Amino acid sequence: MRDVRIRDTLSGEVKLLEPGPDGEVGIYACGPTVYGPIHIGNARPFVVFSLLRRFLAHEGYSPTLVINLTDINDKIYVAAAAAGVPSAEHAERMIAAYRADTDALGLGRPDHEPKATETIAPIVALIADLVASGHAYESSGDVYFRVRSFPAYGQLSNRDPEAMDQGEEAGSADLKEDPLDFALWKARKEGEDTAWPSPWGEGRPGWHIECSAMAEELLGLDFAVHGGGSDLVFPHHENELAQTEAARERPLAKIWMHNGMVQAQRDRGDAEKMAKSVGNVFLLGEAVRAHGPEAVVGFIVSGHYRQPLAFGAGALEEAEARNQRIREFFREGSDPPGDPTPAVLARREAFLDALADDFNTPRALAELFGLLADARREPLAGARAVAAELLGLLGLESLAEGRGDEGSEEAEALLAERERARGERDFARADEIRDRLGELGWDVRDTAEGARLVRRS
Numbered sequence: 001m002r003d004v005r006i007r008d009t010l011s012g013e014v015k016l017l018e019p020g021p022d023g024e025v026g027i028y029a030c031g032p033t034v035y036g037p038i039h040i041g042n043a044r045p046f047v048v049f050s051l052l053r054r055f056l057a058h059e060g061y062s063p064t065l066v067i068n069l070t071d072i073n074d075k076i077y078v079a080a081a082a083a084g085v086p087s088a089e090h091a092e093r094m095i096a097a098y099r100a101d102t103d104a105l106g107l108g109r110p111d112h113e114p115k116a117t118e119t120i121a122p123i124v125a126l127i128a129d130l131v132a133s134g135h136a137y138e139s140s141g142d143v144y145f146r147v148r149s150f151p152a153y154g155q156l157s158n159r160d161p162e163a164m165d166q167g168e169e170a171g172s173a174d175l176k177e178d179p180l181d182f183a184l185w186k187a188r189k190e191g192e193d194t195a196w197p198s199p200w201g202e203g204r205p206g207w208h209i210e211c212s213a214m215a216e217e218l219l220g221l222d223f224a225v226h227g228g229g230s231d232l233v234f235p236h237h238e239n240e241l242a243q244t245e246a247a248r249e250r251p252l253a254k255i256w257m258h259n260g261m262v263q264a265q266r267d268r269g270d271a272e273k274m275a276k277s278v279g280n281v282f283l284l285g286e287a288v289r290a291h292g293p294e295a296v297v298g299f300i301v302s303g304h305y306r307q308p309l310a311f312g313a314g315a316l317e318e319a320e321a322r323n324q325r326i327r328e329f330f331r332e333g334s335d336p337p338g339d340p341t342p343a344v345l346a347r348r349e350a351f352l353d354a355l356a357d358d359f360n361t362p363r364a365l366a367e368l369f370g371l372l373a374d375a376r377r378e379p380l381a382g383a384r385a386v387a388a389e390l391l392g393l394l395g396l397e398s399l400a401e402g403r404g405d406e407g408s409e410e411a412e413a414l415l416a417e418r419e420r421a422r423g424e425r426d427f428a429r430a431d432e433i434r435d436r437l438g439e440l441g442w443d444v445r446d447t448a449e450g451a452r453l454v455r456r457s
Protein backbone atom coordinates (compact mmCIF):
# COMPACT_ATOMS: atom_id res chain seq x y z
CA MET A 1 0.00 0.00 0.00
CA ARG A 2 1.58 3.23 -1.20
CA ASP A 3 1.59 6.20 1.20
CA VAL A 4 -0.79 8.83 -0.13
CA ARG A 5 -0.44 12.50 0.72
CA ILE A 6 -3.04 15.21 0.22
CA ARG A 7 -2.92 18.92 0.92
CA ASP A 8 -5.12 19.77 3.86
CA THR A 9 -6.76 23.19 3.69
CA LEU A 10 -7.09 23.36 7.48
CA SER A 11 -3.38 22.97 8.35
CA GLY A 12 -2.09 24.24 5.00
CA GLU A 13 0.16 21.19 4.91
CA VAL A 14 0.45 18.15 2.70
CA LYS A 15 -0.67 15.39 5.06
CA LEU A 16 -0.34 11.64 5.05
CA LEU A 17 -3.69 9.98 4.45
CA GLU A 18 -4.43 7.84 7.50
CA PRO A 19 -6.65 4.83 6.81
CA GLY A 20 -8.60 2.95 9.48
CA PRO A 21 -7.42 -0.41 10.84
CA ASP A 22 -8.62 -2.35 7.78
CA GLY A 23 -7.48 0.25 5.30
CA GLU A 24 -10.83 1.99 5.24
CA VAL A 25 -10.84 5.56 3.98
CA GLY A 26 -14.02 7.59 4.32
CA ILE A 27 -14.40 10.36 1.75
CA TYR A 28 -17.26 12.85 1.92
CA ALA A 29 -17.55 15.32 -0.95
CA CYS A 30 -20.26 17.95 -1.08
CA GLY A 31 -22.58 17.28 -3.98
CA PRO A 32 -24.93 19.47 -5.94
CA THR A 33 -27.89 21.51 -4.82
CA VAL A 34 -30.43 20.03 -7.19
CA TYR A 35 -32.21 23.04 -8.68
CA GLY A 36 -30.94 22.96 -12.29
CA PRO A 37 -28.79 20.88 -14.63
CA ILE A 38 -25.15 20.72 -13.57
CA HIS A 39 -22.27 22.32 -15.45
CA ILE A 40 -18.66 21.30 -15.95
CA GLY A 41 -17.67 23.11 -12.76
CA ASN A 42 -20.00 20.84 -10.74
CA ALA A 43 -18.65 17.80 -12.57
CA ARG A 44 -15.10 18.53 -11.42
CA PRO A 45 -15.47 17.36 -7.79
CA PHE A 46 -17.50 14.35 -9.01
CA VAL A 47 -14.61 13.35 -11.30
CA VAL A 48 -11.81 14.18 -8.84
CA PHE A 49 -13.28 12.31 -5.88
CA SER A 50 -14.50 9.36 -7.98
CA LEU A 51 -10.98 8.96 -9.35
CA LEU A 52 -9.41 9.41 -5.91
CA ARG A 53 -11.59 6.50 -4.77
CA ARG A 54 -10.41 4.42 -7.75
CA PHE A 55 -6.77 5.16 -7.05
CA LEU A 56 -7.08 4.30 -3.34
CA ALA A 57 -8.81 1.01 -4.19
CA HIS A 58 -6.05 0.28 -6.71
CA GLU A 59 -3.48 0.79 -3.94
CA GLY A 60 -5.28 -1.65 -1.64
CA TYR A 61 -7.20 0.78 0.57
CA SER A 62 -10.93 0.32 1.19
CA PRO A 63 -12.42 3.67 0.25
CA THR A 64 -16.05 4.67 0.78
CA LEU A 65 -17.17 7.68 -1.22
CA VAL A 66 -20.17 9.72 -0.14
CA ILE A 67 -21.46 12.52 -2.36
CA ASN A 68 -24.63 14.06 -0.98
CA LEU A 69 -27.60 15.62 -2.72
CA THR A 70 -28.83 18.89 -1.25
CA ASP A 71 -32.53 18.63 -2.05
CA ILE A 72 -33.79 21.29 0.38
CA ASN A 73 -32.74 24.82 -0.48
CA ASP A 74 -34.02 28.30 -1.27
CA LYS A 75 -32.80 27.93 -4.86
CA ILE A 76 -34.99 24.83 -5.26
CA TYR A 77 -38.10 26.70 -4.03
CA VAL A 78 -37.40 29.49 -6.50
CA ALA A 79 -36.66 27.17 -9.45
CA ALA A 80 -39.70 24.96 -8.70
CA ALA A 81 -42.00 27.99 -8.59
CA ALA A 82 -40.61 29.14 -11.93
CA ALA A 83 -41.16 25.65 -13.38
CA GLY A 84 -44.66 25.52 -11.88
CA VAL A 85 -44.14 22.22 -10.04
CA PRO A 86 -43.93 21.30 -6.35
CA SER A 87 -40.38 21.72 -5.05
CA ALA A 88 -40.02 18.03 -4.12
CA GLU A 89 -40.94 17.05 -7.66
CA HIS A 90 -38.54 19.60 -9.13
CA ALA A 91 -35.72 18.30 -6.91
CA GLU A 92 -36.44 14.70 -7.99
CA ARG A 93 -36.34 15.71 -11.64
CA MET A 94 -33.01 17.46 -11.16
CA ILE A 95 -31.62 14.46 -9.26
CA ALA A 96 -32.56 12.24 -12.22
CA ALA A 97 -30.86 14.69 -14.60
CA TYR A 98 -27.75 14.84 -12.40
CA ARG A 99 -27.57 11.04 -12.25
CA ALA A 100 -27.96 10.71 -16.02
CA ASP A 101 -25.33 13.40 -16.68
CA THR A 102 -22.78 11.93 -14.26
CA ASP A 103 -23.56 8.30 -15.30
CA ALA A 104 -22.55 9.30 -18.82
CA LEU A 105 -19.03 10.03 -17.56
CA GLY A 106 -18.58 6.29 -17.05
CA LEU A 107 -16.97 6.59 -13.61
CA GLY A 108 -19.61 4.66 -11.65
CA ARG A 109 -21.71 5.96 -8.77
CA PRO A 110 -20.47 7.04 -5.33
CA ASP A 111 -20.98 4.40 -2.62
CA HIS A 112 -23.64 6.57 -0.97
CA GLU A 113 -25.68 9.50 -2.27
CA PRO A 114 -27.67 10.63 0.75
CA LYS A 115 -30.45 13.20 0.40
CA ALA A 116 -31.05 15.88 2.97
CA THR A 117 -34.77 15.04 2.90
CA GLU A 118 -33.96 11.48 4.00
CA THR A 119 -31.66 12.58 6.85
CA ILE A 120 -34.05 14.82 8.78
CA ALA A 121 -34.03 12.84 12.06
CA PRO A 122 -30.21 12.86 12.45
CA ILE A 123 -30.16 16.54 11.49
CA VAL A 124 -32.75 17.43 14.15
CA ALA A 125 -30.89 15.34 16.75
CA LEU A 126 -27.60 17.11 15.99
CA ILE A 127 -29.24 20.54 16.27
CA ALA A 128 -30.86 19.49 19.56
CA ASP A 129 -27.43 18.51 20.92
CA LEU A 130 -26.05 21.92 19.94
CA VAL A 131 -28.96 23.68 21.67
CA ALA A 132 -28.52 21.53 24.82
CA SER A 133 -24.80 22.32 25.01
CA GLY A 134 -25.31 26.08 24.56
CA HIS A 135 -23.76 26.23 21.08
CA ALA A 136 -27.11 27.06 19.49
CA TYR A 137 -30.32 28.90 20.39
CA GLU A 138 -33.88 29.08 19.19
CA SER A 139 -35.29 32.36 17.96
CA SER A 140 -38.89 32.65 16.63
CA GLY A 141 -38.86 29.08 15.32
CA ASP A 142 -35.39 29.40 13.76
CA VAL A 143 -32.31 27.90 15.39
CA TYR A 144 -28.91 29.59 15.08
CA PHE A 145 -25.39 28.46 15.78
CA ARG A 146 -23.70 30.68 18.36
CA VAL A 147 -20.40 31.30 16.58
CA ARG A 148 -18.77 33.03 19.58
CA SER A 149 -19.21 29.81 21.58
CA PHE A 150 -16.66 28.09 19.33
CA PRO A 151 -13.38 30.02 19.72
CA ALA A 152 -11.61 28.17 16.88
CA TYR A 153 -14.14 29.53 14.37
CA GLY A 154 -12.47 30.85 11.21
CA GLN A 155 -9.54 28.42 11.25
CA LEU A 156 -10.45 26.64 8.00
CA SER A 157 -10.96 29.71 5.85
CA ASN A 158 -8.35 31.66 7.79
CA ARG A 159 -10.58 34.66 8.10
CA ASP A 160 -11.05 37.15 10.83
CA PRO A 161 -14.55 36.52 12.23
CA GLU A 162 -15.21 40.28 12.21
CA ALA A 163 -14.84 40.32 8.42
CA MET A 164 -17.18 37.38 7.78
CA ASP A 165 -20.55 37.49 6.15
CA GLN A 166 -22.72 34.37 6.36
CA GLY A 167 -24.60 35.45 3.26
CA GLU A 168 -27.99 34.83 4.83
CA GLU A 169 -31.14 36.73 3.99
CA ALA A 170 -31.52 40.15 5.55
CA GLY A 171 -34.74 39.14 7.34
CA SER A 172 -32.88 36.85 9.73
CA ALA A 173 -30.63 39.63 11.10
CA ASP A 174 -33.14 40.63 13.81
CA LEU A 175 -33.41 37.03 15.01
CA LYS A 176 -29.69 36.56 15.60
CA GLU A 177 -27.81 37.39 18.79
CA ASP A 178 -24.79 38.19 16.65
CA PRO A 179 -24.58 38.87 12.89
CA LEU A 180 -21.89 36.17 12.71
CA ASP A 181 -24.33 33.42 13.76
CA PHE A 182 -25.78 31.17 11.07
CA ALA A 183 -29.00 29.19 10.68
CA LEU A 184 -29.27 25.52 11.61
CA TRP A 185 -33.05 25.36 11.30
CA LYS A 186 -35.45 27.72 9.56
CA ALA A 187 -39.11 28.08 10.47
CA ARG A 188 -41.49 27.45 7.60
CA LYS A 189 -42.09 30.55 5.51
CA GLU A 190 -44.96 31.61 3.31
CA GLY A 191 -44.72 29.88 -0.07
CA GLU A 192 -42.49 26.99 1.02
CA ASP A 193 -44.16 23.70 0.16
CA THR A 194 -41.92 21.35 2.16
CA ALA A 195 -41.53 21.34 5.95
CA TRP A 196 -40.77 18.87 8.72
CA PRO A 197 -41.73 18.83 12.41
CA SER A 198 -39.08 19.65 15.00
CA PRO A 199 -38.84 20.65 18.67
CA TRP A 200 -38.79 24.28 17.41
CA GLY A 201 -41.85 23.94 15.21
CA GLU A 202 -42.34 23.16 11.54
CA GLY A 203 -39.48 24.07 9.28
CA ARG A 204 -36.45 22.81 7.44
CA PRO A 205 -32.74 22.44 8.05
CA GLY A 206 -30.12 24.95 6.96
CA TRP A 207 -27.64 23.83 4.32
CA HIS A 208 -24.52 23.45 6.49
CA ILE A 209 -26.05 21.18 9.14
CA GLU A 210 -27.25 18.74 6.46
CA CYS A 211 -23.70 17.82 5.54
CA SER A 212 -22.48 17.51 9.15
CA ALA A 213 -25.33 15.07 9.84
CA MET A 214 -25.08 13.07 6.60
CA ALA A 215 -21.31 12.70 6.89
CA GLU A 216 -21.50 11.50 10.50
CA GLU A 217 -24.35 9.10 9.70
CA LEU A 218 -22.42 7.36 6.92
CA LEU A 219 -18.74 7.74 7.85
CA GLY A 220 -18.67 8.41 11.59
CA LEU A 221 -16.39 11.14 12.94
CA ASP A 222 -12.78 11.99 12.19
CA PHE A 223 -12.99 10.27 8.80
CA ALA A 224 -10.15 10.58 6.29
CA VAL A 225 -11.11 13.21 3.71
CA HIS A 226 -13.76 15.90 3.49
CA GLY A 227 -13.81 17.40 0.04
CA GLY A 228 -15.55 19.84 -2.21
CA GLY A 229 -14.99 22.88 -4.35
CA SER A 230 -12.84 25.72 -3.00
CA ASP A 231 -15.92 27.96 -3.13
CA LEU A 232 -17.31 25.91 -0.22
CA VAL A 233 -14.49 26.64 2.25
CA PHE A 234 -16.42 29.61 3.63
CA PRO A 235 -19.03 29.59 4.92
CA HIS A 236 -20.16 26.01 4.20
CA HIS A 237 -17.19 23.97 5.41
CA GLU A 238 -16.19 26.41 8.11
CA ASN A 239 -19.69 25.95 9.51
CA GLU A 240 -19.76 22.17 9.09
CA LEU A 241 -16.47 21.94 10.97
CA ALA A 242 -17.67 24.20 13.78
CA GLN A 243 -21.04 22.45 14.25
CA THR A 244 -19.64 18.95 14.45
CA GLU A 245 -16.69 19.80 16.62
CA ALA A 246 -18.84 21.88 18.98
CA ALA A 247 -21.43 19.10 19.31
CA ARG A 248 -19.12 16.07 19.42
CA GLU A 249 -15.82 17.49 20.72
CA ARG A 250 -14.14 15.54 17.94
CA PRO A 251 -13.11 16.68 14.46
CA LEU A 252 -15.35 15.90 11.51
CA ALA A 253 -12.49 14.94 9.18
CA LYS A 254 -8.72 14.56 9.16
CA ILE A 255 -8.03 16.21 5.81
CA TRP A 256 -10.01 18.97 4.10
CA MET A 257 -9.40 18.66 0.34
CA HIS A 258 -10.61 21.37 -2.03
CA ASN A 259 -10.69 21.44 -5.79
CA GLY A 260 -10.25 24.67 -7.74
CA MET A 261 -12.95 26.23 -9.88
CA VAL A 262 -13.58 25.74 -13.58
CA GLN A 263 -13.46 29.21 -15.07
CA ALA A 264 -15.28 30.02 -18.27
CA GLN A 265 -12.82 31.86 -20.41
CA ARG A 266 -13.38 33.81 -23.55
CA ASP A 267 -10.50 33.80 -25.94
CA ARG A 268 -9.46 36.80 -27.95
CA GLY A 269 -11.20 37.25 -31.27
CA ASP A 270 -14.33 35.48 -32.43
CA ALA A 271 -16.03 36.53 -29.22
CA GLU A 272 -19.54 35.68 -30.32
CA LYS A 273 -18.73 32.11 -31.24
CA MET A 274 -16.83 31.64 -27.97
CA ALA A 275 -19.72 32.94 -25.94
CA LYS A 276 -22.16 30.63 -27.65
CA SER A 277 -19.93 27.62 -27.38
CA VAL A 278 -19.01 28.23 -23.75
CA GLY A 279 -22.60 29.07 -22.84
CA ASN A 280 -24.04 25.82 -24.18
CA VAL A 281 -21.29 23.36 -23.61
CA PHE A 282 -20.72 24.56 -20.08
CA LEU A 283 -23.60 22.27 -19.12
CA LEU A 284 -22.20 18.81 -18.45
CA GLY A 285 -24.88 16.99 -20.45
CA GLU A 286 -24.27 19.23 -23.49
CA ALA A 287 -20.50 18.81 -23.23
CA VAL A 288 -20.77 15.03 -23.13
CA ARG A 289 -23.22 14.97 -26.06
CA ALA A 290 -21.03 17.24 -28.16
CA HIS A 291 -17.59 15.84 -27.36
CA GLY A 292 -18.03 12.49 -25.64
CA PRO A 293 -17.35 11.62 -22.00
CA GLU A 294 -13.63 10.93 -22.57
CA ALA A 295 -13.08 14.54 -23.65
CA VAL A 296 -14.75 15.86 -20.49
CA VAL A 297 -12.86 13.52 -18.14
CA GLY A 298 -9.62 14.12 -20.08
CA PHE A 299 -10.11 17.88 -19.74
CA ILE A 300 -10.65 17.64 -15.99
CA VAL A 301 -7.65 15.39 -15.29
CA SER A 302 -5.40 17.62 -17.42
CA GLY A 303 -5.25 20.14 -14.56
CA HIS A 304 -4.12 19.66 -10.98
CA TYR A 305 -7.28 19.41 -8.89
CA ARG A 306 -6.31 22.35 -6.69
CA GLN A 307 -5.66 24.77 -9.56
CA PRO A 308 -8.32 26.71 -11.41
CA LEU A 309 -9.11 25.15 -14.78
CA ALA A 310 -9.75 27.45 -17.74
CA PHE A 311 -12.68 26.35 -19.84
CA GLY A 312 -12.72 28.10 -23.18
CA ALA A 313 -13.83 27.11 -26.63
CA GLY A 314 -11.28 24.53 -27.69
CA ALA A 315 -10.68 23.07 -24.22
CA LEU A 316 -12.65 19.92 -24.96
CA GLU A 317 -11.25 19.66 -28.49
CA GLU A 318 -7.73 19.77 -27.04
CA ALA A 319 -8.60 17.01 -24.59
CA GLU A 320 -10.11 15.00 -27.41
CA ALA A 321 -6.96 15.46 -29.51
CA ARG A 322 -4.88 14.08 -26.62
CA ASN A 323 -7.29 11.17 -26.31
CA GLN A 324 -7.00 10.52 -30.01
CA ARG A 325 -3.20 10.14 -29.68
CA ILE A 326 -3.79 7.51 -27.00
CA ARG A 327 -6.36 5.63 -29.10
CA GLU A 328 -3.94 5.62 -32.04
CA PHE A 329 -1.22 4.14 -29.85
CA PHE A 330 -3.47 1.19 -29.04
CA ARG A 331 -4.67 0.85 -32.60
CA GLU A 332 -1.33 1.03 -34.33
CA GLY A 333 0.34 -1.99 -32.81
CA SER A 334 0.62 -4.55 -30.08
CA ASP A 335 3.20 -5.28 -27.41
CA PRO A 336 5.97 -7.80 -27.90
CA PRO A 337 5.39 -10.83 -25.67
CA GLY A 338 6.83 -10.96 -22.16
CA ASP A 339 6.57 -9.26 -18.81
CA PRO A 340 6.67 -5.46 -18.66
CA THR A 341 10.19 -4.17 -19.16
CA PRO A 342 11.99 -2.16 -16.43
CA ALA A 343 11.42 1.02 -18.47
CA VAL A 344 7.66 0.34 -18.55
CA LEU A 345 7.58 -0.42 -14.84
CA ALA A 346 9.53 2.76 -14.06
CA ARG A 347 6.88 4.82 -15.91
CA ARG A 348 4.16 2.98 -13.99
CA GLU A 349 5.82 3.75 -10.67
CA ALA A 350 6.26 7.41 -11.58
CA PHE A 351 2.59 7.61 -12.62
CA LEU A 352 1.38 6.07 -9.34
CA ASP A 353 3.77 8.22 -7.30
CA ALA A 354 2.36 11.31 -8.98
CA LEU A 355 -1.16 10.35 -7.88
CA ALA A 356 0.09 9.53 -4.37
CA ASP A 357 1.66 13.00 -4.21
CA ASP A 358 -1.39 15.22 -3.72
CA PHE A 359 -3.24 13.51 -6.56
CA ASN A 360 -1.19 15.10 -9.32
CA THR A 361 -3.11 13.96 -12.41
CA PRO A 362 -1.25 16.21 -14.91
CA ARG A 363 2.08 14.75 -13.81
CA ALA A 364 0.58 11.25 -14.08
CA LEU A 365 -0.74 12.08 -17.56
CA ALA A 366 2.75 13.27 -18.59
CA GLU A 367 4.19 9.93 -17.42
CA LEU A 368 1.58 8.10 -19.45
CA PHE A 369 2.53 10.05 -22.57
CA GLY A 370 6.17 9.37 -21.73
CA LEU A 371 5.39 5.67 -21.73
CA LEU A 372 3.66 5.95 -25.10
CA ALA A 373 6.67 7.81 -26.54
CA ASP A 374 9.09 5.21 -25.14
CA ALA A 375 7.11 2.38 -26.71
CA ARG A 376 6.91 4.18 -30.04
CA ARG A 377 10.70 4.52 -30.14
CA GLU A 378 11.14 0.80 -29.55
CA PRO A 379 8.48 -1.85 -28.91
CA LEU A 380 8.34 -2.60 -25.18
CA ALA A 381 6.78 -5.65 -23.61
CA GLY A 382 3.89 -4.71 -21.33
CA ALA A 383 3.59 -1.12 -22.59
CA ARG A 384 -0.04 -1.37 -23.70
CA ALA A 385 -1.13 -3.51 -20.78
CA VAL A 386 0.35 -1.04 -18.30
CA ALA A 387 -0.95 1.98 -20.22
CA ALA A 388 -4.45 0.45 -20.11
CA GLU A 389 -4.18 -0.09 -16.35
CA LEU A 390 -3.07 3.53 -15.80
CA LEU A 391 -5.77 4.93 -18.10
CA GLY A 392 -8.32 3.24 -15.85
CA LEU A 393 -7.05 5.33 -12.95
CA LEU A 394 -7.77 8.47 -14.95
CA GLY A 395 -11.25 7.25 -15.90
CA LEU A 396 -10.15 6.86 -19.53
CA GLU A 397 -10.03 3.07 -19.86
CA SER A 398 -12.30 3.19 -22.90
CA LEU A 399 -9.42 4.71 -24.91
CA ALA A 400 -7.52 1.44 -24.56
CA GLU A 401 -10.52 -0.72 -25.26
CA GLY A 402 -10.97 0.61 -28.74
CA ARG A 403 -14.20 2.23 -27.65
CA GLY A 404 -14.46 5.90 -28.20
CA ASP A 405 -14.50 7.11 -31.72
CA GLU A 406 -12.80 4.79 -34.14
CA GLY A 407 -15.32 3.04 -36.28
CA SER A 408 -15.54 -0.42 -37.71
CA GLU A 409 -14.47 -0.65 -41.34
CA GLU A 410 -18.10 -0.59 -42.37
CA ALA A 411 -18.76 2.54 -40.31
CA GLU A 412 -15.66 4.28 -41.62
CA ALA A 413 -16.67 3.45 -45.20
CA LEU A 414 -20.16 4.85 -44.57
CA LEU A 415 -18.66 8.00 -43.07
CA ALA A 416 -16.50 8.50 -46.17
CA GLU A 417 -19.57 7.99 -48.37
CA ARG A 418 -21.46 10.57 -46.32
CA GLU A 419 -18.64 13.06 -46.80
CA ARG A 420 -18.79 12.49 -50.54
CA ALA A 421 -22.55 12.97 -50.55
CA ARG A 422 -22.18 16.21 -48.62
CA GLY A 423 -19.48 17.34 -51.02
CA GLU A 424 -21.98 16.78 -53.84
CA ARG A 425 -24.62 18.61 -51.80
CA ASP A 426 -26.75 15.44 -51.74
CA PHE A 427 -27.94 16.12 -48.22
CA ALA A 428 -30.80 13.63 -48.35
CA ARG A 429 -28.30 10.85 -49.02
CA ALA A 430 -25.97 12.21 -46.31
CA ASP A 431 -28.81 12.14 -43.78
CA GLU A 432 -29.74 8.62 -44.82
CA ILE A 433 -26.17 7.48 -44.15
CA ARG A 434 -26.15 9.26 -40.80
CA ASP A 435 -29.30 7.32 -39.84
CA ARG A 436 -27.70 4.06 -40.97
CA LEU A 437 -24.64 4.84 -38.80
CA GLY A 438 -27.00 5.52 -35.91
CA GLU A 439 -28.49 2.04 -36.33
CA LEU A 440 -24.96 0.66 -36.18
CA GLY A 441 -24.38 2.52 -32.90
CA TRP A 442 -22.39 5.50 -34.14
CA ASP A 443 -22.98 9.20 -33.88
CA VAL A 444 -21.43 11.50 -36.42
CA ARG A 445 -19.80 14.67 -35.06
CA ASP A 446 -18.95 17.41 -37.47
CA THR A 447 -15.83 19.10 -36.15
CA ALA A 448 -13.44 21.72 -37.49
CA GLU A 449 -11.19 18.85 -38.62
CA GLY A 450 -13.98 17.07 -40.45
CA ALA A 451 -16.58 14.49 -39.50
CA ARG A 452 -15.78 11.91 -36.81
CA LEU A 453 -17.50 8.83 -35.52
CA VAL A 454 -18.32 8.55 -31.87
CA ARG A 455 -19.60 5.35 -30.33
CA ARG A 456 -23.00 5.76 -28.69
CA SER A 457 -22.74 4.88 -25.02
Ligand SMILES: [Zn+2]
Nearest residue numbers: 030031211236
Ligand atom coordinates in the same frame (compact mmCIF):
# COMPACT_ATOMS: atom_id res chain seq x y z
ZN1 LIG B 1 -21.73 20.08 2.11
